[in-house]
Amino acid sequence: MDLGLKDRVAIVAASSQGLGRAVAMGLAREGAKLAICARTEATLKATAEEICKATGVEVFSKPVDVTSHDQVRAFVRETSERFGRLDICVTNAGGPPAKPFSDTTVEDWQNGVNLNLMSALYFAREVLPLMQKRQWGRLIAITSSAVKQPIDNLILSNSVRAAVSGMAKSLSNEYAKDNVLVSNVCPGYTLTARLDELSAKLASTEGVTLQKIQERWTSQIPMGRLAQPEEFANLVVFLASERSSYITGVSIPVDGGFVKGV
Numbered sequence: 261m262d263l264g265l266k267d268r269v270a271i272v273a274a275s276s277q278g279l280g281r282a283v284a285m286g287l288a289r290e291g292a293k294l295a296i297c298a299r300t301e302a303t304l305k306a307t308a309e310e311i312c313k314a315t316g317v318e319v320f321s322k323p324v325d326v327t328s329h330d331q332v333r334a335f336v337r338e339t340s341e342r343f344g345r346l347d348i349c350v351t352n353a354g355g356p357p358a359k360p361f362s363d364t365t366v367e368d369w370q371n372g373v374n375l376n377l378m379s380a381l382y383f384a385r386e387v388l389p390l391m392q393k394r395q396w397g398r399l400i401a402i403t404s405s406a407v408k409q410p411i412d413n414l415i416l417s418n419s420v421r422a423a424v425s426g427m428a429k430s431l432s433n434e435y436a437k438d439n440v441l442v443s444n445v446c447p448g449y450t451l452t453a454r455l456d457e458l459s460a461k462l463a464s465t466e467g468v469t470l471q472k473i474q475e476r477w478t479s480q481i482p483m484g485r486l487a488q489p490e491e492f493a494n495l496v497v498f499l500a501s502e503r504s505s506y507i508t509g510v511s512i513p514v515d516g517g518f519v520k521g522v
């Protein structure tokens with residue numbers, strides 16, 4: 261299937277590693293031109309070079325903290341000026357700390373809102389007018405399977421990401437008439453640095469091995485294994501494409517069957 265992504269211009273936020281990087285690589289393999297960002301310049305630059313070398317596409321990279329509206333605004337403006345258009349935006353950020361409610365502070369909640377909700381909002385504010393003007397666009401938020409089925413000890417993630425999926429659904433209704441499609445994709449347990457961080461935290465809290473934590477997760481997944489980032493990215497790439505022309509307002513898990521609801 262030709263996804264029709266050649267020469268489309270895509271922003272992928274928080275993409276120096278993990279899920280964001282896999283999405284950026286997937287879009288580049290289909291010929292999309294890329295703008296990627298993260299806070300740490302060295303790893304971001306290395307990723308941009310790897311993607312460029314592997315795919316031959318033009319990659320613009322810029323250190324950006326997605327919790328800063330000013331930095332997001334400047335990044336979107338530079339991207340659209342450099343490439344002359346902007347077709348696709350995938351929002352993403354790091355994850356909030358794993359804690360039960362009783363251990364959270366008001367500051368943790370404010371940080372979580374800034375990291376996962378406000379960052380997605382900043383991108384939406386900047387990219388939607390550009391997409392509306394061209395009457396074509398794809399805005400895709402990376403959220404979590406937690407929006408379908410809250411996960412113990414992740415109350416910050418469970419709460420704030422549900423707000424992102426609510427925002428995405430509302431935006432999908434408002435912008436459908438402009439052929440701008442808005443969805444969110446919900447990763448299950450996927451092998452990235454974030455998962456290492458979560459398993460290390462749980463292992464030290466419970467005094468068990470990392471292997472024990474991973475076995476517990478795996479036992480809850482009908483497919484009996486954790487995901488590779490590319491398996492998540494494949495769906496995002498499809499939703500970003502020309503072929504995904506009638507799908508909007510959805511929250512789709514990529515979780516090996518982890519979410520128990522129908």
Ligand SMILES: NC(=O)c1ccc[n+]([C@@H]2O[C@H](COP(=O)([O-])OP(=O)(O)OC[C@H]3O[C@@H](n4cnc5c(N)ncnc54)[C@H](OP(=O)(O)O)[C@@H]3O)[C@@H](O)[C@H]2O)c1
Nearest residue numbers: 274276277278279298299300325326354355404450452454
């Ligand atoms: N992996 C999973 O199993 C899983 C499951 C459900 C949900 N998620 C969520 O999906 C998202 C991506 O997860 P991941 O596993 O790919 O995480 P990851 O491997 O830790 O990668 C996070 C990426 O985001 C960047 N980043 C973090 N904070 C940022 C900020 N404020 N501004 C700009 N860039 C920022 C990081 O680079 P810098 O640190 O250099 O900025 C890095 O490139 C997270 O929100 C995570 O909680 C992951």
